[in-house]
Amino acid sequence: MSQAQAAAADVGAGLETVSTARSHGGVQGVYRHASAATGTTMTFSVFVPEHAPGERLPVIWYLSGLTCTHANVTDKGEFRAACARRRVIFVAPDTSPRGQDVPDDDAWDFGQGAGFYVDATQAPWSANYRMWRYVTEELPALVAASFPIDMARQGITGHSMGGHGALTIALTYPDRFRSVSAFAPIVAPTQVPWGRALHRYLGDDPAAKRRHDAVALIEDGARVAELLVDQGDADIFLSEQLRPELLQRACADAGIALDLRMQPGYDHSYLFVSTFMADHIAWHAARLG
Numbered sequence: 691m692s693q694a695q696a697a698a699a700d701v702g703a704g705l706e707t708v709s710t711a712r713s714h715g716g717v718q719g720v721y722r723h724a725s726a727a728t729g730t731t732m733t734f735s736v737f738v739p740e741h742a743p744g745e746r747l748p749v750i751w752y753l754s755g756l757t758c759t760h761a762n763v764t765d766k767g768e769f770r771a772a773c774a775r776r777r778v779i780f781v782a783p784d785t786s787p788r789g790q791d792v793p794d795d796d797a798w799d800f801g802q803g804a805g806f807y808v809d810a811t812q813a814p815w816s817a818n819y820r821m822w823r824y825v826t827e828e829l830p831a832l833v834a835a836s837f838p839i840d841m842a843r844q845g846i847t848g849h850s851m852g853g854h855g856a857l858t859i860a861l862t863y864p865d866r867f868r869s870v871s872a873f874a875p876i877v878a879p880t881q882v883p884w885g886r887a888l889h890r891y892l893g894d895d896p897a898a899k900r901r902h903d904a905v906a907l908i909e910d911g912a913r914v915a916e917l918l919v920d921q922g923d924a925d926i927f928l929s930e931q932l933r934p935e936l937l938q939r940a941c942a943d944a945g946i947a948l949d950l951r952m953q954p955g956y957d958h959s960y961l962f963v964s965t966f967m968a969d970h971i972a973w974h975a976a977r978l979g
């Protein structure tokens with residue numbers, strides 16, 4: 691199917707195909723749909739490796755960081771060769787609702803492009819910013835109905851704000867995800883400046899904020915068996931916003947096997963993420979079977 695043909699195609703379950711292209715023997719697609727969770731049109735990408743008819747493959751969810759759409763990792767994440775080799779599907783959602791009618795903010799780290807994977811309770815954000823429900827309920831149901839995914843074999847990862855999403859979601863649903871990793875994640879938003887976003891989305895509700903803070907979740911008893919985290923030591927956000935030592939301490943106290951790999955000289959960009967992407971995919975694939 692050409693890209694022009696694909697653009698008009700409806701792949702079922704209310705999904706519209708924006709584009710498809712063959713890559714590494716599989717298909718890289720971009721899709722959009724009307725989201726009940728956000729009340730907007732949402733766009734996401736899916737890479738499906740070559741597979742036998744009727745065969746179902748494990749999936750890795752990739753949650754992106756501040757300012758990103760699905761396109762940043764799709765264009766720059768360098769995941770396809772590893773996903774084709776390990777035979778894993780890769781799904782990349784957007785980071786927030788978008789559109790002229792969706793509330794936004796002048797700050798680059800709040801509003802559109804910065805949904806923080808929460809269901810906002812505060813006006814005006816609560817009308818559309820329901821990214822937790824979108825990523826944990828609506829999108830999984832949609833992709834399970836439309837792609838050859840074995841939903842018993844799911845892993846989750848993400849970058850920066852998306853690492854925060856991956857960690858908090860895996861800690862909340864430990865039975866759903868067999869593997870969790872992150873690239874330069876925000877690990878303790880209630881203790882760093884970026885966490886002000888939680889206050890604006892969730893209001894003055896300390897318990898709600900702790901449910902969206904990986905370190906707080908672990909302190910409050912949530913558990914995963916093990917974690918892989920890569921972090922560049924030349925990342926400009928490292929000491930003020932990311933603070934992996936807080937995750938290290940929480941995991942040590944909780945008995946969670948954290949493999950925190952400080953990567954010398956690496957920054958916060960996709961040049962860092964793409965360097966270690968194949969490692970993460972191999973790590974997930976080994977646990978997804």
Ligand SMILES: N[C@@H](CCC(=O)N[C@@H](CS)C(=O)NCC(=O)O)C(=O)O
Nearest residue numbers: 755756757758762798850851959960
């Ligand atoms: N303020 C900067 C930094 C934002 C930033 O570093 N975002 C990270 C995630 S937290 C990212 O992946 N940016 C997109 C990219 O590098 O393609 C900007 O607006 O570009």
